[in-house]
Amino acid sequence: RKEVEQDPGPFNVPEGATVAFNCTYSNSASQSFFWYRQDCRKEPKLLMSVYSSGNEDGRFTAQLNRASQYISLLIRDSKLSDSATYLCVVNSGGSYIPTFGRGTSLIVHP
Amino acid sequence: NAGVMQNPRHLVRRRGQEARLRCSPMKGHSHVYWYRQLPEEGLKFMVYLQKENIIDESGMPKERFSAEFPKEGPSILRIQQVVRGDSAAYFCASSQPGLANEQFFGPGTRLTVL
Numbered sequence: 015r016k017e018v019e020q021d022p023g024p025f026n027v028p029e030g031a032t033v034a035f036n037c038t039y040s041n042s043a044s045q046s047f048f049w050y051r052q053d054c055r056k057e058p059k060l061l062m063s064v065y066s067s068g069n070e071d072g073r074f075t076a077q078l079n080r081a082s083q084y085i086s087l088l089i090r091d092s093k094l095s096d097s098a099t100y101l102c103v104v105n106s107g108g109s110y111i112p113t114f115g116r117g118t119s120l121i122v123h124p
Numbered sequence: 125n126a127g128v129m130q131n132p133r134h135l136v137r138r139r140g141q142e143a144r145l146r147c148s149p150m151k152g153h154s155h156v157y158w159y160r161q162l163p164e165e166g167l168k169f170m171v172y173l174q175k176e177n178i179i180d181e182s183g184m185p186k187e188r189f190s191a192e193f194p195k196e197g198p199s200i201l202r203i204q205q206v207v208r209g210d211s212a213a214y215f216c217a218s219s220q221p222g223l224a225n226e227q228f229f230g231p232g233t234r235l236t237v238l
Binding site: 048055056057058059060063101110111112113114115116117 | 155157159165166167168169172179180182183213215226227228229230231232234
């Protein structure tokens with residue numbers, strides 16, 4: 015089993031839709047979690063951290079489920095500009111090295 | 125407040141040549157990570173450095189690849205005797221000290237080996 019797994023998609027949704035991605039991780043000792051966004055041929059950019067209590071930033075909501083070992087990202091009222099690849103990142107306890115998922119591709123169409 | 129800088133942005137080399145990729149971290153960041161991303165694939169960790177010190181190079185191929193982060197100047201990822209399979213985007217990220225700190229990425233260097 016891969017350390018961090020994501021459905022590669024693509025998720026193809028109309029503007030205004032709500033879309034959710036999950037990311038599963040295998041190491042139960044994982045301590046910190048992030049969502050990054052990567053546009054085509056660009057660098058990853060931090061979207062948001064994922065806290066145990068959940069985290070909301072405008073139209074974006076991230077949640078952590080430790081019991082089932084997954085994190086989720088919910089995007090409400092999708093915009094065309096949300097089209098990108100969303101990377102799940104997990105830091106395991108005691109490790110300096112984050113593990114990146116391969117990303118989930120989102121395409122928002124008019 | 126400059127972000128992470130990488131140069132060159134694009135680098136073309138012929139097989140057997142050397143490639144040198146540079147990364148200047150964000151101001152105040154003392155930790156640098158190098159990643160490689162192949163087309164349609166995820167980011168793969170290569171090496172983690174602090175000033176004058178390699179902390180973890182478990183993701184770096186044992187041969188031809190080396191990295192440094194000197195006391196003065198940028199971090200350098202060096203690939204000797206490049207092969208076509210080295211063609212990829214190489215990203216550098218920097219962070220403040222700490223396990224869970226967020227990483228900030230540079231724009232990457234796209235290496236093409238002819």
